Amino acid sequence: MPRFSLIVPVHKVQGYLPECLDSILGQDYVDFEVIAVDDCSPDGSGAILDDYARHDERIQVMHLTKNVGLGLARNVGLEKAQGDYILFLDSDDTLAQGALSAIADRLDATDDPELLIYDYARTYWNGRIRRNQRADLLEHEGPDVFSLADRPQLLDLLQIVWNKAYRRDFVSRTGLTFPPGYYEDAPWTFCSLISAERIAVLDRVCLYYRQRREGGNILKTVSRKHFDVFDQYQRVFDHLDAHEELAEWHAPLFRKMVDHYLTVLERPGRLPQDARAEFFHRASADYRARVPKGFTRPGGRRGHKYGMLERDAYTTLVSALAAVKLRRWVKSRTRTAVNRSKRSAMRAFYQSQLRLPLDDNLVLFSAYWSRGVSCNPAAIDAELARLAPHMRRVWAVRADSSSQVPQGVDFVRVGSREYWTAVARAKYLVNNVNFADSVVKREGQIHVQTHHGTPLKTMGLDQQKYPASTDMNFNKLLERCDRWDYSISSNRYSTVIWERVYPCTYTTLETGYPRNDVLVNAGSEEVRAARAALGLADSTKAFLYMPTHREYQPGFTPSLDLARFAREIGPDTVLLVRGHYFYSNSPHVEELRRTGRVVDVSGHARVEELYLAADALITDYSSAMFDYAVLDRPIISYVPDWDIYSAVRGTYFDLLQEPPGAVATTQAELLKLLSSGAYDSPETTKLRDTFRRRFCEFDDGHAAERVVRRVFLGTPVAELPPITPLDERTPVPLPGGTTASTPLSSR
Incomplete structure (x- = not known):
């Protein structure tokens, strides 16, 4: 039985999911299981989960056949959990390094409390990290273990479930489950806090809460689903009514309810405009039905809003909000007028x-x-x-x-x-x-x-x-x-x-x-035409050299000694040189053009024609390698400055470990590869096959058709031409009618 069960519900997070899973699997504490619930995600999240599960037996993946929502997906994970403690992690968030060790140590030190509350920090797309503003509530003051009555201020923490470790037998005993709908964390959070007899805190950031810029938080969506908040607080007060021993929490939870209702009303981008009055009246009804005897409203502007709810004074609220909106409108119009005065005639x-x-x-x-x-x-x-x-x-x-x-x-x-x-x-x-x-x-x-x-x-x-x-x-x-x-x-x-x-x-x-598409659909005639346009005979072996841009270099300075290449590679070989489009034509190449052994193709309009004409590609970090791999022709990675480039620019994988073919880090190695034919061998073919399966999966010759039909003609995705599997595609012929499976060195 593992110490921890981490439940990770997953839906439309393929861009963030690997980082989430890596943050779990990279922990120095290893006694855990991961229960990942694919909530019928329409993107590639399910496949990502399966891939991780194949490589780590601690991951269990459950694929739901319909989308049930965050709360119910967590319930599915709860049914499978076997750990002593249950932790929740949203699939776009990450664990901090060493988090599980810190949680485990604190649980041991406090003799396994029913709840352990730990801290989190918000992370933003621009790299900013901001710790929970109420981190002070988690300072280790007084007894290590306590009940909520000893520290009621913990109710002021954000109503979230993923900043706590829950003892599994406590969850079972209290019958905690997640309800459907928005704001599902509220009943779970409040009911667990008021029910626990032994609580501990950990004053450490254990989780990074991603603030998704693009609206990943459904609570920021304009919808009538925000009315779900009424059902969630009904569940909270039903729980109170069913447990007389918890009656002392009626007033604090009433205050939390009213604050939450006001937040929904005040936050822009939640309620549809035509639903605001209805929401206010329902909130007012809840207020009057649940207000405790002798309740004292807070002071100041907040208390004034409580009073409006108590009196069901929606008109008063609208007038107050309209005054604020008017002030903002005047400022906005002033800024607009200033901007218009600066516009040019063309603008x-x-x-x-x-x-x-x-x-x-x-x-x-x-x-x-x-x-x-x-x-x-x-x-x-x-x-x-x-x-x-x-x-x-x-x-x-x-x-x-x-x-x-x-x-x-x-x-x-x-x-x-x-x-x-x-x-x-x-x-x-x-x-x-x-x-x-x-x-x-x-x-x-x-x-x-x-x-x-x-x-x-x-x-x-x-x-x-x-x-x-x-x-x-x-x-x-x-x-x-x-x-x-x-x-x-x-x-x-x-x-x-x-x-x-x-x-x-x-x-x-x-x-x-x-x-x-042309790299799949072209035939022998297109290949011959591409070579003829460059003056290449069928018997000429043409290498296309395409180095990429380097931010730390001011201009195009080829790392390949072109004069030496022309001298040593042989008389029937031509090097086609294409500088990155950031560069103008290079004087280094101009010196060798007159020999005919080096051809500057930097200004060639269509790079796809160069791909068709070339017998093999020599490149470094250019995305050309991914496109050229569609042809299933040899690719040589010439990377003499890999350490510098990867450190300055950053890369997503190690090209030295996962190349599309042969690798050379010096010019001597490159020349040896080319002269010996070792760049096109069974070993390099195997590397290229692995590379193609990873990066050429959708390039089957019908991409443009799919885009036009989907975007311009409105064809549903399900009716677009299906992707042809890689093994069913026939590579474009090479010069002379040979196929990609025929080694260049034997032609």
């Missing part, structure tokens, strides 16, 4: 366009900060032309890139009147990065964030941990991400990261990357 024009109706058939595309027509947006554009030709497709392009726009593509120059008209009136906005801060997301507009790669390096809020790599304003970043309606993902690995580092209220579309 004023944009504002005028925002007042015109949306064009339901207009789609505005942009890619890489409007540098051209490429990537996932371009693939969606092409598929939209096929499936919905009635829609007008327009690209936003910077003035200095407009000459590179393919013939026949409709575009507007960024900053022009035509641009602001399109931004204001297009029903659909599609981008692989974010639009500028000045772009207003209108009601009815649909913003599709396609992203432009699978992340090895840290992204979004995770970059806060690596300040040397960015000077980003994270508040502004999240304001831009708030505009997203859809976020496209090419694998579940990315889904989890995107939802955690960009915590906003979009819908994830696990469709695959549209730009990678």
